[in-house]
Amino acid sequence: MQTQRISSPHLKPPIQVTDIMKGVIYALIPGIAVMFWLYGWSFIINIFIAISSALIFEAIALYLRQRPVKIYLYDGSALLTAILIALAIPTLVPWWIVVLGSFFAIVMTKQLYGGLGYNVFNPAMVAYAILLISFPEQMSILWQNISNEGQSLNLIDSINFKFFNELPADISIDAITSATPLDSIKTILSSGAATVSELKSQSFDNNIYGVIAGSNVEWINLAFLAGGLWMIYTKLITWHIPVSMLLSLLICSLLLGYGIDSDLHPSPLFHLFTGASMLGAFFIATDPVSASTTPKGKIVFGAGIGCLIYAIRTWGGYPDAIAFAVILMNITVPVIDYYTQPRVYGHDK
Amino acid sequence: MSINSVSVNLKQKVKNLFTYPGGVKVDSHKIHDDDTNIRFCNVPERLTLSLSQHIGSPAIPVVNIGDKVLKGQVIADQTGHISARIHAPTSGIIEAIGQYPIPHPSGLTTKCIVIKSDGNDEWLPHKGATNPESLSPYDIRTYVENAGVVGLGGATFPSAVKIDKSPGVRIHTLIINGAECEPYISCDEALMKQRAEEVVLGARLIQKALLAKKCIIALEDDIPIAYERLTEITRHYLDHKVDVVQIPELYPSGGEKQLIQILTGLEVPTKKIPAQIGVSVINVATAASVYRAVYQGEPLISRIITLTGGALKTSTNVEVLLGTPIEHLLHHAGLDEQRLSRLIMGGPMMGFNLPSAQLPTLKATNCILAATEDELAPLEAAMPCIRCGRCADHCPMSLLPQQMYWYSKNHDLKKIQDYNIFDCIECGCCSYVCPSNIPLVQYFRYGKAEVHKDRCQKEKSDKARNRHELREQRLEIIKKEKAEKRKHMAARKKEMAAKKAKEAAEKAADNNPDNSSLESKPENEEDPIKAAMKRVQAKKEAMKKQQ
Numbered sequence: 001m002q003t004q005r006i007s008s009p010h011l012k013p014p015i016q017v018t019d020i021m022k023g024v025i026y027a028l029i030p031g032i033a034v035m036f037w038l039y040g041w042s043f044i045i046n047i048f049i050a051i052s053s054a055l056i057f058e059a060i061a062l063y064l065r066q067r068p069v070k071i072y073l074y075d076g077s078a079l080l081t082a083i084l085i086a087l088a089i090p091t092l093v094p095w096w097i098v099v100l101g102s103f104f105a106i107v108m109t110k111q112l113y114g115g116l117g118y119n120v121f122n123p124a125m126v127a128y129a130i131l132l133i134s135f136p137e138q139m140s141i142l143w144q145n146i147s148n149e150g151q152s153l154n155l156i157d158s159i160n161f162k163f164f165n166e167l168p169a170d171i172s173i174d175a176i177t178s179a180t181p182l183d184s185i186k187t188i189l190s191s192g193a194a195t196v197s198e199l200k201s202q203s204f205d206n207n208i209y210g211v212i213a214g215s216n217v218e219w220i221n222l223a224f225l226a227g228g229l230w231m232i233y234t235k236l237i238t239w240h241i242p243v244s245m246l247l248s249l250l251i252c253s254l255l256l257g258y259g260i261d262s263d264l265h266p267s268p269l270f271h272l273f274t275g276a277s278m279l280g281a282f283f284i285a286t287d288p289v290s291a292s293t294t295p296k297g298k299i300v301f302g303a304g305i306g307c308l309i310y311a312i313r314t315w316g317g318y319p320d321a322i323a324f325a326v327i328l329m330n331i332t333v334p335v336i337d338y339y340t341q342p343r344v345y346g347h348d349k
Numbered sequence: 350m351s352i353n354s355v356s357v358n359l360k361q362k363v364k365n366l367f368t369y370p371g372g373v374k375v376d377s378h379k380i381h382d383d384d385t386n387i388r389f390c391n392v393p394e395r396l397t398l399s400l401s402q403h404i405g406s407p408a409i410p411v412v413n414i415g416d417k418v419l420k421g422q423v424i425a426d427q428t429g430h431i432s433a434r435i436h437a438p439t440s441g442i443i444e445a446i447g448q449y450p451i452p453h454p455s456g457l458t459t460k461c462i463v464i465k466s467d468g469n470d471e472w473l474p475h476k477g478a479t480n481p482e483s484l485s486p487y488d489i490r491t492y493v494e495n496a497g498v499v500g501l502g503g504a505t506f507p508s509a510v511k512i513d514k515s516p517g518v519r520i521h522t523l524i525i526n527g528a529e530c531e532p533y534i535s536c537d538e539a540l541m542k543q544r545a546e547e548v549v550l551g552a553r554l555i556q557k558a559l560l561a562k563k564c565i566i567a568l569e570d571d572i573p574i575a576y577e578r579l580t581e582i583t584r585h586y587l588d589h590k591v592d593v594v595q596i597p598e599l600y601p602s603g604g605e606k607q608l609i610q611i612l613t614g615l616e617v618p619t620k621k622i623p624a625q626i627g628v629s630v631i632n633v634a635t636a637a638s639v640y641r642a643v644y645q646g647e648p649l650i651s652r653i654i655t656l657t658g659g660a661l662k663t664s665t666n667v668e669v670l671l672g673t674p675i676e677h678l679l680h681h682a683g684l685d686e687q688r689l690s691r692l693i694m695g696g697p698m699m700g701f702n703l704p705s706a707q708l709p710t711l712k713a714t715n716c717i718l719a720a721t722e723d724e725l726a727p728l729e730a731a732m733p734c735i736r737c738g739r740c741a742d743h744c745p746m747s748l749l750p751q752q753m754y755w756y757s758k759n760h761d762l763k764k765i766q767d768y769n770i771f772d773c774i775e776c777g778c779c780s781y782v783c784p785s786n787i788p789l790v791q792y793f794r795y796g797k798a799e800v801h802k803d804r805c806q807k808e809k810s811d812k813a814r815n816r817h818e819l820r821e822q823r824l825e826i827i828k829k830e831k832a833e834k835r836k837h838m839a840a841r842k843k844e845m846a847a848k849k850a851k852e853a854a855e856k857a858a859d860n861n862p863d864n865s866s867l868e869s870k871p872e873n874e875e876d877p878i879k880a881a882m883k884r885v886q887a888k889k890e891a892m893k894k895q896q
Contacts, residue, residue, distance in 0.1 A: 002691045002728075003704045005454070007791035009777035010697040011375065011532070012726040017735060017784045075732065117733030117785075238742070288737040293751055295741070337752070344769045345369075345606060345746040346619040 017116075021076030023236045027227035028083060028283065034223040038216050039091045039144045041158040047086040049095050049162075053102040054082035061111035077116050081105050084124035087279060088323070089131060090142040092177055095162050097135060101127040121330045122290045125323040132318065140319065141179050181214030182275040183319035185266065195263040212267070214274045221278040228282025240298035241291060241305075242281040246272055248306030257314060271310065280309070280322035290330045297333075297340035304329045367614040369607050371745040372599040373778045375698070377571065379535040380657060380664045387543050387653055389668045390681050392439050396464045396672030397709035398424065399451045403499040404506045405431030410462055416443045419473040421648050424462050427494075433507040434497035437464055438650040438670035440471040452675070452694045452708045454701045461709070464672070475646040481554070486512075489558040489643060496642030498649050502526060502603075502632030503695070505713045508639065511629065512558040520629045523561040524612060525552045527568035527575070527633040528596055528603035531696030534716040536653040537633050539666035541568060541575035544637055549582045551636030552591055554643055559629055563590060565612055566633070569602065570595040600698060601776040605630045607745050619772055634715075654714055656682040659721035660689040669710055675717055676706040682719075690722040697725060698777045732785035740779035740789060746772050750779040750789050757796035762803055765796045773797075 035043050058078040062069045085101045105127035113119045132139045144153075153161060153168075153176065160166045167173060178184070188194050210218050231237045250268040257265030271277065276284075285291060285305050292301035305325045312321030343349060401407040408425035418424060418437040425435040445463040450456070478484055478492065494509035525548065529537040541548055548566065556564040566579055579593045596602055596611050606617050609628050617623050623630055634652060641647040650671055657664040662683025669678060675692075693700040695716055740750035749768055756764040773793050780789040857877065 001686075001689050002702065005456075005704075006691065006702050006728065007780075007788045007794075008695075008697070008699050008701060008775075009781045009790070010691065010693060010700070010702070010720070010725045011781055013781060013783055013786060015739075015782075015784050016786070017732050020735075020737065020784055071730070071732075077735075115733065117735050238738070288735050291736075293736045293738045293741065294749060295738075298738075341749060341768070342370075342741070342747040344619070344748055344772050345610070346616045346621070346772060347769070 018074065018076050020236060021080050023234065024231065024283065025076065025080055025083060027231045027236070028087070028224075030223040030227050031087070031220060031279065032083075034220050035087070038220065040153060041155040042091040042144060042153060042162060043086070045095075045158055045162055046089065046091060046093075046098050047083060049098040050082040050086040050102055051079060053099045054078045054085075054106050057102055057106040058111070061107050062115070065111065065115065067115065072116060075116060078106055078110075081110070081123045084279075084284060085127050088124060088128045088276065090139060091144045092142040092161065093135075093138050094165065097131060097138060101131050103127075104130045117289055119289055120333075122284060122287050122326050124287075125284060125326045128323045129327060132323070140183065142177055143180050144176060144178075180275065180319060181210065181217050182313075185214060185274075186313070186319055189264060189266070196266055197263060199266075212269045212273055214270070217275070218273045221273040224278035224282060228278060231282060237282070237286045238295070238298065240295060241286050241302035244299040244302030245281045245285055245306040245309075246277070248303040249277065249309055250306075252307050252310035256310065265314075271313070275313070275320040276322045277309070280305070280326065284322060285326055285329075290326075290333065292333050292336045292340070294337055294340045294342060296342065297336040300336050300340060301329055301333065304332065366594070366596060366611050369602075369610045369745050370747050371743045371778060372601060372607075373743050373781055374598075375532045375600050375781070377598070378533045378657070379538065379571075380655070380666070381535070381538070381572065387539050387666055387668050389651075390670070390673060390678060392466050392468070392470055392670060393673050393677040394466060395444065395674070396438055396441075396466065396670060397449055397451075397674070398435055398438070398462045398464070398672040399449075399709065399711060400425050400435065400460045400462065402435070402451075402505060402671075402711040402713065403433040404504065405429065405433070405510075407460060408432060408435045410446055410460075412443050412446075412462070414443050414446060417441070417467075418443060418464065419471055421473040421475055421650060423497075423648075424464075427497075427507075431507055431510055433499050433509075434495065434648070435462070436497055436648040436650050438672055439464065439466050440469050441466040450708060452701075452703055452711060452714065456704060475648075477642075477644040477646040481550075481643050484554075484557070484643065486558040486560065489554050489639075492643045492646075493558075493639055496638065496646075496648040498635060498638045498642055499712050500632055501634035501638065501652060501712065501715070503699075503713055503715065505711075508631070508635055511631070512555055518624050519627055520559040520561045520624060521563065521627040522613060522629075523552070523556050523559055523564045524608060524628060524630045525555075525564065525566040525633055525636050526603060526605070526608055526630050527566055527579075528608055530569065530598070530600045530603035531698050531700075531716075532600070533657050533718055534655050534696045535657075536655045536666050536715050538568075538572050538575060539655075540634055540637055540653055541572070541579060545575070545578040545582050547637040547640040548633050549579060549586065549591060550644065551638070551640035552631075553586060554639050555629075555631055555636060556591070561629065564592065566591060566593045567596055567608060567612060568593070568633075569598045571598045601745055601774070601778065604745065604774055604776060606774065619769070649712065652710075652712065652714070654678065654710065655716040656719075657716065658693075658719035659724045660685050660719040669714075671712060672709045674706070675703065675708050675710060678710070678717055679706055679719060684719055688721045689719050691718075691720045691725055693718040693720060698781065699775065726786075729786050731787045734783075734785055734787060737784060739782045739784065743778040743782050745776060745778065746774060748773060750793075753796065754787060754789055754792050757792040760799065762796070762800050766800060770796050770800070 055073060055078055059069050059073055062072050082102055085105055089101060105123035109121055109123040109126040110119045157168055185199060210216065212218055228242055232239050249271050253268040253271045258267050285302060292298050308325035308328055309321045312318060312324055406429040409428050410425045412418060412424045419440045420437060422437045423434055424437050427434050441464045443462060444465040448458040449461040450458045490509050490513055493512065498508040499505040500508060527537050527541050552564055552566060568575055576593060576595055583591045583593055594612065601607055602611060605623060608630060609615055609617060609623060613628065615626050615628065617626060638649050651668050653666055654669045655666050656678055665682060692703045692706060694703055694714060695701065697718060700718065734751055734754060736751050738751060744750055753765055753768045753770050756768065770793055775790050777790050783789060
């Protein structure tokens with residue numbers, strides 16, 4: 001019989017940290033599957049490089065910090081961060097960029113700040129931002145061309161290209177890479193080469209506009225939306241951040257763009273389903289450690305991210321904006337949390 | 350008047366219930382044993398009765414070692430304003446009076462009276478009020494006080510004090526709390542099913558004592574039989590309005606503050622008690638004890654206890670004499686010691702684990718949970734907080750446990766008070782849902798204790814500083830007084846000297862009345878000396894001559 005003092009409550013918690021991390025990873029599966037279908041092997045190789053390097057960095061950092069390596073390695077947080085990095089960066093980048101990404105995320109952003117639970121910034125997004133600033137070329141054009149005419153690489157070719165920068169003789173680098181649809185559409189619209197309605201016509205530039213939000217990318221977003229809704233349904237995350245983020249993105253694009261001139265600005269739906277909108281809303285902005293923690297604060301935090309995404313996409317220099325928007329809002333979290341405390345029972349209304 | 354407007358609101362709202370934020374749905378694990386009567390546990394050989402099994406001053410023994418006592422006889426009397434009597438639960442001999450361990454989180458011992466049973470269980474002659482329906486509030490209170498009734502929901506506040514009509518406080522709503530929301534515990538459920546009439550009649554007495562307009566008996570909706578029986582009995586008594594209300598099953602709906610919120614939509618202001626908003630909450634078992642005290646003249650010497658858990662052969666509700674050793678109860682329910690992992694008094698959400706079974710039951714003992722290893726949470730290392738906010742989502746008080754945890758851990762006493770740590774009711778919802786296994790409630794108890802300690806120390810140092818300052822002031826005054834005195838003395842000395850001189854001068858003037866002017870005074874002063882010296886010289890010369 002246990003006779004030492006054990007504090008109440010005595011019941012088993014219904015869910016553990018590891019279960020949460022696992023659940024989030026399961027929810028990513030539809031998105032990963034669609035991306036694999038579209039991008040092929042190079043994407044899967046990125047995931048493997050990211051995971052293995054992240055776990056190695058995590059283990060080394062934990063060992064050096066004299067923390068129990070096994071317990072923390074199995075909590076699943078490094079695994080999740082690694083997958084998010086792999087989902088965010090272009091598929092055809094060389095292997096060492098992925099490894100650098102893991103390093104910045106796990107060592108610089110997480111472990112140096114105190115490990116799980118102590119990081120101020122979202123590790124995957126800091127890694128992405130650093131890589132984007134350090135290697136602007138690789139990070140923007142090395143997305144695999146997924147338009148119908150692009151040639152694709154098989155597993156062996158992908159490995160050769162990633163690790164040894166060798167391509168089969170009959171394939172040129174320009175043929176297999178492209179910028180993201182969001183990037184291309186932004187360039188086309190801002191240069192005045194075409195209007196939104198022209199973009200929408202099937203024949204324009206290999207149907208780059210897709211059905212609503214950029215060819216193929218919209219399917220990826222739809223898959224992440226499905227995974228995200230499942231997470232809300234199973235209470236892995238609350239609705240506050242994704243809903244407020246998507247809603248503010250929708251309202252911003254409606255009021256500041258589409259509502260003013262629907263020929264120069266793509267529709268609000270475009271913004272919701274292009275780039276990394278859904279991945280960002282459900283999987284990145286909801287990282288609990290670096291997000292706001294009060295219910296009202298989560299709404300403010302999400303809304304802030306949505307506005308910043310629209311601002312950076314429309315007026316900024318970078319095509320997509322999830323990383324910068326999330327990092328900027330991470331900075332404001334202590335203030336948001338302080339001013340959004342719920343009214344406690346029995347206190348004045 | 351705000352109270353009047355409140356009671357008007359109540360009339361409209363009592364049927365449609367209010368909700369509170371948070372709470373958790375937990376597997377109830379309750380024994381819904383229906384139509385079996387509540388059995389009595391047999392009388393043990395010895396009963397140990399703690400003198401402090403209620404809130405307030407400990408009772409004072411009125412018996413001596415070796416005295417023979419009858420069942421129901423007062424063995425310890427109340428003292429001070431908040432206290433309760435203790436009666437002998439069975440007949441026997443007072444064997445010892447001294448310090449014994451009791452079930453308490455602190456593990457400290459308290460003064461207890463040990464009765465050795467004589468096996469006869471012989472009652473002291475007693476009878477209830479002849480016409481209980483027409484008693485005055487004062488009479489009801491006296492019966493309750495004599496019977497040593499305390500709140501049996503866990504707080505053990507002396508009921509006589511609670512139902513005393515203090516001036517300036519008007520109770521408009523009496524809530525009889527049958528919402529037994531903790532998992533495993535079903536003693537109130539058994540009482541409401543088997544002794545519904547006692548509950549209703551007790552409730553009516555308390556309502557009368559408090560002059561409360563409304564009386565609501567609240568219970569969770571998972572025990573329809575109890576609801577039916579209570580409703581049926583209230584139909585017999587149409588003169589007073591007693592409502593029986595079912596509330597949704599959710600933990601911690603039986604908490605006083607939550608129950609008030611569910612039934613009335615009112616919130617007890619922070620740092621205040623329910624009476625200040627005109628509400629009083631009393632447990633169903635307390636109501637039944639009030640009934641017994643008034644109708645039968647029986648003091649509180651027994652209570653219903655739930656014996657449950659995987660390590661027992663049978664889970665059951667039994668009526669137990671106060672002071673019965675827990676070991677005796679476990680034996681009664683068929684304990685398998687091999688399987689026992691943790692022994693808990695109370696429920697798994699708020700109860701505390703006992704270091705041994707050789708402890709007596711108290712008026713507050715509602716449940717003994719003999720749990721097996723796989724029934725309860727293993728002792729696991731806590732992971733870091735990932736700020737997921739599940740704790741805040743489930744907090745019925747709308748607190749932010751994640752922030753309170755952070756500041757408790759960092760010993761930031763000001764911040765934890767800013768985050769209203771003293772509004773925490775320690776229900777355990779936050780710890781229960783924490784995916785990182787952080788014992789949050791323990792941190793909050795620690796935080797509260799530290800703040801308390803800090804306050805005491807501050808008070809002490811304030812007192813010391815005050816004392817020091819007063820002393821300094823006093824010393825200053827004394828110094829001043831001394832200086833004043835010295836000055837006074839010096840002045841007086843001078844005065845005296847002047848007076849003396851004056852007197853001498855006067856004397857001299859007397860001797861030489863012609864010479865009274867001030868200018869001639871020095872000469873006058875010299876004169877007597879010169880004269881004396883002359884006299885001495887003359888004397889000396891005369892002596893020399895003689896030799």
